[in-house]
Amino acid sequence: MPEFIVTPWEVSGEIDYDQIIKEFGIEPIDQKLLIEMKQITKEIHPFLTRKIFFAHRDFKWILDEYKEGNPFYLYTGRGPSGSVHLGHVMPWLFTKWLQDKFNVELWFQLTDDEKFLFNQSLSYEEAYNYSYDNALDIIALGFDPKKTFIFSDIDLAGILYQNALKIAKKITFSTIKATFGLDNSSNIGQIFYTSIQTVPAILKSLIDEKNVPCLIPHAVDQDPHFRLSRDVLPKLGYYKPASIQCIFLPSLQQGGKMSASIENTAIFTKDTPKEVKRKVNNAFTGGQPSAKLQRELGGNPSVCSVFKYHFMLFTLDDEEIKKIESRCRSGSLLCGECKNNLTQKINAFLKTHQEEREKAKDRIDEFLIKEKLDLKEIVQEKLKKL
Numbered sequence: 001m002p003e004f005i006v007t008p009w010e011v012s013g014e015i016d017y018d019q020i021i022k023e024f025g026i027e028p029i030d031q032k033l034l035i036e037m038k039q040i041t042k043e044i045h046p047f048l049t050r051k052i053f054f055a056h057r058d059f060k061w062i063l064d065e066y067k068e069g070n071p072f073y074l075y076t077g078r079g080p081s082g083s084v085h086l087g088h089v090m091p092w093l094f095t096k097w098l099q100d101k102f103n104v105e106l107w108f109q110l111t112d113d114e115k116f117l118f119n120q121s122l123s124y125e126e127a128y129n130y131s132y133d134n135a136l137d138i139i140a141l142g143f144d145p146k147k148t149f150i151f152s153d154i155d156l157a158g159i160l161y162q163n164a165l166k167i168a169k170k171i172t173f174s175t176i177k178a179t180f181g182l183d184n185s186s187n188i189g190q191i192f193y194t195s196i197q198t199v200p201a202i203l204k205s206l207i208d209e210k211n212v213p214c215l216i217p218h219a220v221d222q223d224p225h226f227r228l229s230r231d232v233l234p235k236l237g238y239y240k241p242a243s244i245q246c247i248f249l250p251s252l253q254q255g256g257k258m259s260a261s262i263e264n265t266a267i268f269t270k271d272t273p274k275e276v277k278r279k280v281n282n283a284f285t286g287g288q289p290s291a292k293l294q295r296e297l298g299g300n301p302s303v304c305s306v307f308k309y310h311f312m313l314f315t316l317d318d319e320e321i322k323k324i325e326s327r328c329r330s331g332s333l334l335c336g337e338c339k340n341n342l343t344q345k346i347n348a349f350l351k352t353h354q355e356e357r358e359k360a361k362d363r364i365d366e367f368l369i370k371e372k373l374d375l376k377e378i379v380q381e382k383l384k385k386l
């Protein structure tokens with residue numbers, strides 16, 4: 001039995017990211033690459049220095065092409081099966097930073113089709129509605145509307161299908177089984193699905209009628225899809241898509257992943273200040289059983305979910321995080337104070353996010369693209385011509 005599982009549809013166990021690098025065949029992001037990037041971006045995001053974005057495929061090629069005047073575009077996505085949590089937001093914040101620093105387009109895929117096919121209890125309408133709900137979270141993060149194109153797969157089905165067909169023809173069922181662990185009991189939509197997730201990696205090439213490099217920021221669970229994309233797209237005359245990949249924001253509980261269905265494991269963007277406080281207060285920490293022991297022995301930030309939330313999202317200042325860590329280890333920082341501090345930071349973030357999310361309701365048309373697919377209209381138009 002493996003000690004951990006990482007697939008696009010299941011993440012569990014204590015993840016060993018070094019092992020993932022070897023097994024997936026992705027490359028660690030090294031210092032040299034960061035120096036090269038800094039020549040363009042002038043500064044380096046803490047997600048990179050802290051190895052939260054830790055691995056890539058062909059990112060150096062992306063930088064080389066960019067420097068030579070062949071800029072890339074960004075592509076990322078969301079499977080809308082429910083509300084957005086802070087883990088999802090992490091790669092999107094980084095995507096926004098990349099968009100700002102490189103001044104490039106972003107294509108954002110909402111895979112309502114995927115979630116409908118893979119989630120037995122989710123109806124077609126629910127998945128589609130979550131696309132629009134989740135789009136508000138994306139817009140709230142401040143992407144540039146002139147450079148950002150968000151679409152639901154259902155809304156862009158025609159264009160996606162035309163291209164997915166060409167991709168699907170080059171992938172066998174045995175490859176799908178080996179890559180995703182699907183089997184004879186999987187529904188046939190699941191088997192086809194990965195070809196739809198590949199298409200946005202060529203959308204800008206189709207528009208510009210020339211090959212455009214594509215960079216995909218995502219957490220490492222999505223890599224199997226793009227490993228296949230990289231095999232297939234050159235066979236159709238396109239570049240291999242590049243990627244930049246992050247680790248997972250962990251559950252607030254001990255070990256394991258965040259889960260929408262398990263209370264207290266994740267913080268959602270719609271949570272109230274009270275809910276956040278309760279979840280953080282109930283979080284698993286590296287603290288001692290009593291304040292007295294904590295003062296004597298100190299805590300252990302390396303197993304503490306509260307510290308991980310500070311480190312990965314809410315205390316990005318290096319001096320400040322060092323202080324939290326050393327105060328924790330020495331026993332001068334107790335869990336209560338540290339949790340309060342985190343609660344305040346999360347609630348400050350969510351306050352702004354929720355305000356922006358409200359405003360996004362009036363701005364959705366600035367970002368979303370869809371095909372006109374009204375069958376009644378199509379039929380009427382045909383009959384008018386007679």
Ligand code: TYM
Nearest residue numbers: 076077078079087088090091109111218219222247248249
């Ligand atoms: P989804 O909705 O599962 O996740 C959306 C994005 O969030 C990442 N992610 C996380 N990152 C950090 N910590 C976590 N705990 C965490 N959980 C999820 C995912 O890797 C993803 O980047 N099939 C995709 C949707 C998709 C997509 C893409 C994602 C379509 N095209 C291109 C990335 C890039 C999905 O269901 O993502």
